[in-house]
Amino acid sequence: MTADRDSGEHRRATHPHVAIDRLIPSDVREIEPIVEEVTRECRQLALSARQCALNVPVALTEALSNAILRGNRGMREKHVRVRAFVSDSALVLEVADEGAGFDLDACTIDPTRPGSLEREDGRGLFLMRALMDRVERYEADARNVVRLTLHRS
Amino acid sequence: MSFSIKKQGEICVVDVEGQLIVGNRQELKQKVLDELEKGEKKFLIDFSQTGYIDSSGLGVLVSLSKKIREQGGELRLANLNDDLKTLFELTKLDTLFQIADTRERALESF
Numbered sequence: 001m002t003a004d005r006d007s008g009e010h011r012r013a014t015h016p017h018v019a020i021d022r023l024i025p026s027d028v029r030e031i032e033p034i035v036e037e038v039t040r041e042c043r044q045l046a047l048s049a050r051q052c053a054l055n056v057p058v059a060l061t062e063a064l065s066n067a068i069l070r071g072n073r074g075m076r077e078k079h080v081r082v083r084a085f086v087s088d089s090a091l092v093l094e095v096a097d098e099g100a101g102f103d104l105d106a107c108t109i110d111p112t113r114p115g116s117l118e119r120e121d122g123r124g125l126f127l128m129r130a131l132m133d134r135v136e137r138y139e140a141d142a143r144n145v146v147r148l149t150l151h152r153s
Numbered sequence: 154m155s156f157s158i159k160k161q162g163e164i165c166v167v168d169v170e171g172q173l174i175v176g177n178r179q180e181l182k183q184k185v186l187d188e189l190e191k192g193e194k195k196f197l198i199d200f201s202q203t204g205y206i207d208s209s210g211l212g213v214l215v216s217l218s219k220k221i222r223e224q225g226g227e228l229r230l231a232n233l234n235d236d237l238k239t240l241f242e243l244t245k246l247d248t249l250f251q252i253a254d255t256r257e258r259a260l261e262s263f
Contacts, residue, residue: 028175028176029176031174031175031176032172032174032176050235050236050239053204053205053236054205054236054239054240057172058206058240061172061174061205061207062208065174065175065208065209111245112245117215117245117248117249118215118218118219118249119212119215120212120213120215120216121209121212122208123208123211124207124208124209126208127207127208127240127243130243131243
């Protein structure tokens with residue numbers, strides 16, 4: 001193994017590392033600043049322009065909105081943890097709330113079905129899944145976690 | 154982010170600057186509903202200065218579309234960039250709204 005391969009730069013490039021780790025109160029006004037911060041990180045990672053302008057901000061906004069309004073029921077004293085992991089191949093975002101969790105498949109509706117187009121809600125999970133390569137939900141440390149994975153295009 | 158409304162002839166033109174998301178959608182909704190209550194019937198929402206829209210923002214547009222239609226009015230959207238067009242296509246909302254490439258074309262379409 002060469003000295004170069006041993007360098008911190010190499011480890012940073014090949015192994016996922018935590019680029020962002022924030023704890024925010026349950027307030028929808030907190031969404032835009034953290035999304036901007038993550039989007040800036042995406043630009044530095046050379047993700048595509050579309051991924052930076054559409055996929056990441058919309059999917060992350062949906063995950064944060066769900067965590068704040070549904071998971072934590074808008075209770076400001078409850079917090080949402082946002083983490084971004086980056087590697088050569090992908091960006092992984094984790095949004096953790098203090099709620100009871102939900103069934104991802106059961107809660108995802110298809111708003112494009114006939115009769116659903118004029119729904120005013122119900123597009124959040126659909127958009128997350130359409131814009132990310134993978135969406136998962138699990139529980140860890142008594143928290144409900146939504147993990148979004150986006151591979152470089 | 155901000156929303157500004159100005160009259161162009163008999164049409165209310167709304168400019169959306171920044172994001173249209175869960176944190177500000179009610180502001181847009183209220184501004185348009187206030188104009189509707191005053192008797193305005195024709196609305197154009199211009200997205201040339203818009204970053205991204207989330208599901209709450211899309212929901213408000215659907216809601217406004219219905220309320221304007223119920224009052225016998227009309228709503229047009231204009232200047233969606235390619236990313237925003239993709240969002241409308243993914244959700245098939247491009248089939249629900251009348252969308253023009255430019256503000257001028259939208260104004261002419263009333």
